[in-house]
Amino acid sequence: MVNIGDLRASYERISNYLVETPILSSGNLNKKFEANIFLKNEVDQLTGSFKIRGALSALSHLKSHGVEGVVAFSSGNHAQGVSKAAQIFDMKAIIVMPKDAPKNKIEKTKGNGAEIVLYERHVQSREEIAEQIAKDKDYPLVRPFDNQQIIAGQGSFGLEACEFFLANDIKPDIVLSCTSGGGLVAGTSIAFKHYFPDTEIYPVEPLTCNDTQISLENKTRTEIKNHIPTICDALEVEIPGKLTFPINLQNCKKGLAVSDKEVCQAMKYLYEEFNVKSEPSGCVSLAAILSNKIDVREKNVLVTISGGNVDADSFDKYIDSA
């Protein structure tokens, strides 16, 4: 299991490359909920999401063990993270992406110097393709969450947040974290449980893909099959990770879930009140507060705003439908 020492060792390797993202607050929001709400804004992170944290952690670890290249499959933020980390550490990256991935995401990944392998989403398995390439090239496959170094790297988000609370002498009562495979919440929970054992940690998911919520209720990894699609495309993992789930089962209070409509309303609020443009997946934690999924009255609350990679037209559409 990953521990606080792993987080610190990882942070030592990667902090120079990270943006120490700011923590935002608003008198209006605090007044509305009679709470102290702190938003840590990973929209400002290198590559536009927290995923670079884990990627830098994993690749720097591999590099120090003589590895010269990696393979990953992702159409989204993990692809940006791995390709950027590979560029930073002068490694080769081969990224398997669906042919119909947004053009700008393919371009950005290429722009980071990665080699792109495209596949037909409905015909081929990206995992099989990636595994075959990894075997042929003798490169490790870097998975988006089920990897100790990834979890330790995402934990840097939690370390920075804890430092903020320690420096300002504030006791955090609640942490709300967007959750897909569970890497961010697992890493973050390790930091919080070390510095603030009483903090309650809640993973937040889309209502139609709430596998972590259900798995925590069942106390065992539970798969959601054929879930109804959600605008939170980065959170559509259907079963919690093998490595992340035991950590989250130990550290998290329970799961929360929000509807797409609630996510759009949160995106709009964040944009109007904070001038921050979040992607849908980046806004589920704030949505949980705004839609009263949790009582935060008189609490100190950390909210993860996990990323902002959504194209302008889609963003406008989501805001308009709020």
Added chain:
Amino acid sequence: MVNIGDLRASYERISNYLVETPILSSGNLNKKFEANIFLKNEVDQLTGSFKIRGALSALSHLKSHGVEGVVAFSSGNHAQGVSKAAQIFDMKAIIVMPKDAPKNKIEKTKGNGAEIVLYERHVQSREEIAEQIAKDKDYPLVRPFDNQQIIAGQGSFGLEACEFFLANDIKPDIVLSCTSGGGLVAGTSIAFKHYFPDTEIYPVEPLTCNDTQISLENKTRTEIKNHIPTICDALEVEIPGKLTFPINLQNCKKGLAVSDKEVCQAMKYLYEEFNVKSEPSGCVSLAAILSNKIDVREKNVLVTISGGNVDADSFDKYIDSA
């Protein structure tokens, strides 16, 4: 004249209330200009712009001298800054705003607990009204830039940026700062000239209201009368400040100016590449680079993104016209 000691004393008083705003970079932008470009993002600052820095500085200074209330005139970011600072330091704030100021700006200022006095923009002088109130109430009038404590407070932006360059062992070659009355660039230049005397500092203005550029050329404060309006509404001051100009004359290389079209293009670029929503005035420094107003090749460049307070509809209009 304000000096580095004033900046440090001010920062001591205000840093607890500030967001230490992040410094962003992009491989694509750096590649495009063969430079290392660092954007310090004040969109994330409390109240959505750097203006809170100066306001906190001025009001904490007044408070420590027994002052219990202040008067200011502003329809924009200075109003947000002064009202928020007054709320933080438990002081009374009376803000003189035009009757036709955007409703959300009036609401936000009220939300910070300020008393609003509205005036008819084309009939009355806001300065006279504010001075009268200040006299009646025996409160000081807090001007937006011609105030030593304001300059020292805006300098905290420069202090934080210098700390970043020092920590990362980078020598900044160029600083580009948006400029209205010149408070931000004056304060920032004091920090940079202390830590990095060779850094070249350039104020950037809208093309039709380039009073600092002309004043620097003339080596004397020169007024621009009846300038053509610009979308950079926060930068429409027509003559440099009495206190700020001597500092800027000493510390700045020369002024730069950009068109509204170039500002819109920069806003669009910033939004698409960094997911950051800037107001027009906040984007003039980046516009100066993108429109080749200055050669940044092989340089380390700091760019101020000074604020993000623009309503969503106007933002979309500017982006669409880029």
